[in-house]
Amino acid sequence: MAKDAVYAKDGTIDYLGNPAKKRKTGTWTACYFILGHEFCERFTYYGMSTNLVLYFKHQLHQHSATASKNVADWGGTCYITPLIGALVADAYLGRYLTILYLSVVYVIGMALLTLSASVPGLKPTCYGKDNCHASHGQSAVCFLSLYLIALAAGGIKPCISSFGADQFDDADEVEKQHKSSFFNWFFLSINTGGLIAASLMVWIQDNVSWGWGFGIPALAMAASGVSFFSGTRLYRNQKPGGSPITRICQVIVASIRKYDVEVPNDESLLYETKDKVSAIQGSRKLDHSNGLR
Template sequence: MESSRHSSASMEKQMAAPPKSKGGWKSIKYMIGNESFEKLASMSLVMNMTVYLRSNYNMSGIFLVNVVTIWIGTSNISSLAGAYVSDAYVGKYRTLLYGSIASLMGMGMMTFTAGVPHFRPPKCTDLPNCIQPENWQLALLFAGLGLLAIGAGGLRPCGIAFGADQFDTSTAKGRKQLESFFNLWYLSFTLALIVALTGVVYIQTNISWVIGFAIPTSCLLFSVVIFLIGRHTYIMKKPEGSVFSDIVKVIVASIRKRKVAYDDESKCSFYNPHDSHVIQTQRFKCLDKAAMIVDSNELNSKGLPENKWRLCSLQQVENLKCVVGILPVWVSGVGCMLVIDQQSTFGVLQAIQMTRTIGSEFAIPPGWMTGIAMVTLSVWIFIYEGIYVSKLRKLLKRNPRLTMVMRVRIGIIMSILCMVTAGIIERKRRDSALNNSAYIAPMHVFWLIPQFMLSGLTEAFDSVAIMEFFTTQMPESMKTVASAIFFITLSISSYLSSLIINIIHKLTEPNPWLGGHDLNNNRLDYYYYIIAGFGFLNLIYFTFIGSKFVAPAKIMVVEEEEELQQVEEGGDGRKFSGAYHEL
C-alpha cells in the first residue's frame, strides 16, 4: 500500500511538473554546430571551384567563367524559392533540414567526380589542346552543382531567422540573448572561414581533391546529424503564408484595375481590415488601385475579398510599395556586386598563372586569394565596430557612424579602384610572362593582394550598407523579403557578369580579349577597365539618383533614436510614429 502511495505521489509530481521549455541557448548550440560545419563545407568549395574545374575538367576561358558565375548566381536566387517554401508551406526547420540533405547529396556527388577518374576527362598534358569533358560527365557535374544550389536555397534564408525564433525578443533578456547569438553566429562563420582557407583548400590543391572534398562531405553529414539531435529543443513556428504571393497578387490586381480612374481620393473606398492600422502613403499611386473597392460584390458577407487576385488590402499594397521603393538603391548594389564577382573567377585565374611558391617547396593554393577578400571584410568590420565606433563615441559624445549614403558611395569608389588596380596588375603580369616566353609569369602572386583587399572593402562598405538599407525599409513581416532581395542582388550580378563576358568575347573576335586556356593570349586588363567604367557610371547614378532614396532611411534612424530617448524620459514617442508612417 505504501509503495502504491509513493508511486501515486511520484506520478502526481510528474504530472504537476511544468513541461521542459524549448528554445534559448539549449537550441542554439545545435544550430551553431550545424552552421559551422555547413559553412566550412560551402566556403571551401566556393573558394576553390574555379581551380577544380580548370585542373580536373580541363575547362577554360568563357565556358569556365560561365559555369562558375551561373552556379553562384543560381545558388543565390534559389534563396528566394527557399524563403517562399519556408514561409508558405513547410516552415524554417524542415526547409533547413531539406536544404542540408540536398547539400550533402550534392557534395557527395562532387566527391565522386573527384574520386572516380571515369567521371571526368583525362588530365591535360598538352596545353591548350586538352580533352574536354563528355556530355554525360558534365551532366553528373551539373547535377552535383544543382543539388548544392538547391541546398543553399534552403539554408541561406532560414539559418539566422530560425535562430532568432529561439529567443523571446519581447523581453530585455531575450533581446540581449539575440544580440549575443548574432555575435556567436558571426564568430562561427569566421572560424569556419579560417579552417576552410588554411586547411581544406590547401588539401584540395596540394594533396588530394578526393580527400579535400571528402572533408566537407563529412562536415555536412555531421551538420545534419547535429541538427537532428537538437530537434526536440527547437521552437518551430508554423508557416503563416508568404509575403511573396501577396506581392504577386497586388501586381495582378493593379493590372486588372489599370483602367479604373479616380479624381477625388476622399470619395474612393479602399479595403482595409479593421485589425490593420496601416497608413496609406502617397507614392506609387497606381498600386493603390489593387485595394480600391469598385464594386460592392468584391466583398462577401463576412467583408472578405471574393477574389484575392482582384482585391487586396492596403497592407499588402504598402508592402509592395516598400519593395518598389528600394529598387533604385538595389540597382547600385548590383553594380558593386558585379566587381566582387570578378575576383572569384578571373582573379583566381590570374593567380594560377603567377609564381606561387614560398621557399623551395610550399606553393600557395590559388583559392587562398579569394579568402583575402573575406579576411579583409572581417577585419574591417572588427575595426569599424570595435574600435572606430566605440572609441569615437566616447570622445565625441555622439554617434560617429558613417551614414548609409557615405558607406555606399565609399563602396562604389572601392569597386572602381579594385578594377583599375586589377587591370594594372594584369598588364604587368601579362608583360612579364610574354617577355620571358613563359606560361607562368615570373611575378609573385602577392601582387594580387591589393585587388582582393579592395574587393573585400567593397563588400564591407557597400554590401553591408545595402543589406542594412533593405532591412530598415521593410516592416517586421517582410524581413525575409529583405534577405531574399539581397540574394537576388548577388544573383543578378553573377548573371550580368556572365552576359557582359560573352558580349565582349563576341565583339572582340577573332582575337578575343577573353577566352582560351592561356590568359597571356587575352587582354583581361581591358576587360577590367570596362568593369571600372561601369563602376564610374554606377557612382554617377548613385550620386544623382540612388542616394535620394536612401535619405528616408536616415530620417527613420534619427527619429527612432529620439523615440527611444523619449520612452526612457517618459515621452510618448509620437514624433517617430508619425514620421515612420509618413515615410
Template sequence: MEMNGEEYTLDGAVDRHGQPAIRARTGTWVSGILILVNQGLATLAFFGVGVNLVLFLTRVLGQDNAAAANNVSKWLGTVYVFSLLGAFLSDSYWGRYKTCAIFQAVFVVGLVLLSISSSIFLLKPSGCGDEQTPCGSHSNFHINFFYFAVYLVALGNGGYQPNIATFGADQFDEEHPKEGNLKVAFFSYFYLALNLGSLFSNTVLGYFEDQGMWALGFWASTASAFLALVLFLIGTPRYRHFGPKGNPLSRFCQVLVAATRKWKAKRPQGEENLFEVDKTESSMNGDRKILHTDGFRFLDKAAIMTPKDHAEQVVFTQMASLFVEQGAAMKTRISNFDIPAAGMSSFDILSVATFIFLYRFSLDPIVAKIKSETKGLTELQRMGIGLVIAILAMVSAGLVEVWRLQDARKDCPSCVNASPLSIFWQIPQYMLIGASEVFMYVGQLEFFNGQAPDGLKSFGSALCMTSISLGNYVSDLLVTIVMKVSTKGDLPGWIPGNLNSGHLDRFFFMLAALSVVDLVIYIICAKWYKYIKFEGRNGSDDNGDDGQTEAAAEHSV
C-alpha cells in the same frame, strides 16, 4: 507567463508539438550551440567545394582564368538566389525547421553526386588535376553531370542558409531582457562559426585539393555536411518554433490593388481613422504590428473605408576567384612546402574572428559610452564602415598586383604566372576583407532580421544573401565587359590566362572606384531610411511608447 509552475516564453514561440514553449526546456544556448556547430560543419562542406572551385575549373575542366572566374561568380550568385526560394517556403508554408532539414538533405545529396562525378569521371587518368598535370578533355555527359551536382549543392546550401540564421535567433526570446541581449549576440557568433568552419576547408582541404586530391576534399565535405544534418536533427526536441504565416505576396498585392482602386479617395486625418484588423484576427496570426510611418503614404489609401469595404474587407566575390588566381601567380613555396593560393583566405577568417571580438567587447561599449546609450553603432553605420574598409581592400589588392607585375616582368618576362613576390603580400587585402565583413555582413544580418515583419524573418535574411548574389552577378558582368573591351586589337586583356601579360591591377582599382560610388549612394539611402517600430505584445511599442495605429499597407502585408 507561468502555468502549472512552468515559465513560458513571451514571444509566442512553440515547441515541436505546437504547445507554448517552456523557457527552461527549450531554446537558449543549448539549441543555439547545436545550430552554431551545424553552421560551422555546413560551411566547412560548402567552402570545401567553393574555395578551390576556380582552380578545379581551370586545372580539371581546362577553362581559362576569365571563364573560370565568371563561372564561379554565376555559381555563387545562384547560391544566394536560391536563398529567396528557401526563405519563401519557410515563411509561407514549411516553417524554418522543416525548410532547414529538407535543404540540408538536398545539400548532402549534391555533395555525394559531386564526389562521385569528380572521382569516377573527371579525374581520370589518376594523378591529374594539380598545377603540374592538368586533366584532358571530358565528354559532355561528364561535364553536365558535374554542373548538375554543383548546382544541386548551390540549391541545398542556398535554401538552408537564410533560414538557419533566423532559426538560431528564434531560440532566444526577444521579449525577455536577458535572452533579448543574447539574441543580438547570436548573430556575431553565427558569423564567427561560419568563418571558423571555412578555416578548415581553406587550409587543410584547400591544401589537398591544390595538390590534385580533389576526390578526397569533396568526400570530406560530404562527410561534414552529413554530420551537420545529423546534429541538427538531434536538437529537434529542444528547438523553439514559429509557424509559417502564409504567402506574403498575395497580401502585398492586395495592398497595391486596394491602394490603386482608391487613388481618388480622400485620406482622413489621423491614423486612427484608417481601417485596422483586430490583432487577434489579423492575417499575421497575432504577430506584432508595424507602427505607422510617413513613408509611402500613398499606400494608406488601401485602408480608407469606403461603403463597399463594409461588406468586403480587404530584402564578396573576388576572394573566391581573382584573389586566388593572383595568389597562384605569386611565390607560394616556402622551403619544401607549397602554400595553396586559396588557403590565404584563412587570414580573412582570422580577421573576422579578431574583429568580432574587438567590436563586441571593445569598440561597441566605447561608442555606447560616448553616445550615452545602451547600444553603440547602429546597423546602418556599421554597414557604411564596412564599405569604406572594402574600398581599402581593393586598393591594397591593386597595389600588390602592381608590385607583382613589376617583379615578374623584370625577373622573368616570358614566364607564365610566375613572380618572385611572396604570396604573403596578400595578407593585408584578406585582413581588410575580413574586417569589412564583420561590419557589413553581421550588420546586415541584424538589420534585415530586426526590420523585417515577424512573418518575413527568413525573407529578411534571404535579402541579405541576395545582396551578395547581386554582387556576384555584377562581378561576372564586369569581368565579361572588361575582357571584351580590353582584348580589342589583339591585346591580351586585363585578365588573360597568363596574368603577367595582363593588368589585373587595373581591375582591382576599377572595383575600388565603383565601391566609392556605391558608398555615396549608400549614404544617401541610409540618411533617407527611417527605422520601423513594432507594437509590443502588451500594446506599447518596443521603445516603451504608447501603441499607435499602423499604416494600412503594414496591416495587410
C-alpha cells in the same frame, strides 16, 4: 506558476506542435546545434567553392574565361535560390523542415561531387597533374551535383539565421538581449568556417587530391545535418503563415488606398488586433518605427 511564465509568448511551438515551454525549449541550449550546423555548412560551401575555377580549368579542361563564367553563374544561382527557400519556409514547410530537407539535398549533392572527382568512370581522364579531359557525361554529373548544392545552400541561407532568432522570445527582456549575442556568435561561426575552409581545403585540393578536397567538406556537411537534427526536441518553431507574396500585395494596395491617413501617436492603434501576436498565423507584430513614413 502563471501560464505566461511557462510558455513562450511569441506563438512558437515545439516539435510536437504544442506551445513551446520556456524552460525546455529555445534559448542558447537550442542555438548550440544551430551554430554547429552553420559552422559546418559554411566550411563545406567555402571549402568546395573557393578553388572551383581551377577545378574547371585543370580537371574539366575548360578555358579560363569559360571556367570563370561557369563559377559566376553557379554563384549567382546560390544567391537567387534563397527566394525559393524563404517562400517555401514561410508559406508551407516552416523553417525547421526546410533546413532539414535541404540539408539532405546538400549532402547528396556533395557526395555526388566527391564521386565525380574520385571514382573511375565519373572523374575526368588525366594525362598529368593539370592535363585532364572530361567527357560530356562526366561534366554533366559535376554540374548536376553543383546545382543541387546551389539549391540547398541557397534555401538554407534565408532560414537558418531566422530560425536561430526564433529561439528567443522578444516578449522576454532577458531572451531579447540574448538574441543580439546569438547573431554575434552566428556570424563568428560563418567567418570561422569560411576561414578554415579557404585555408585548409585549397591546400588539400592543390597538394593531395580533389577527391579528398571535396570529400572532407562532404563529411562536414553530413556532420552539419546531424548537428541540426540533434536539437529537434529543443527547438521553438514558428508556424508557416501562408504566402508572403500575398501579404506584400496587400501592403501595396493598402498603402495606396490609405496614403493620406494620419499616423496616430498611439502605436497600438496601428495593429489589426490587440492581441500580443499578429493576426497572421506564424507571424509576429513588428515594432513601431518612424522610418518610411
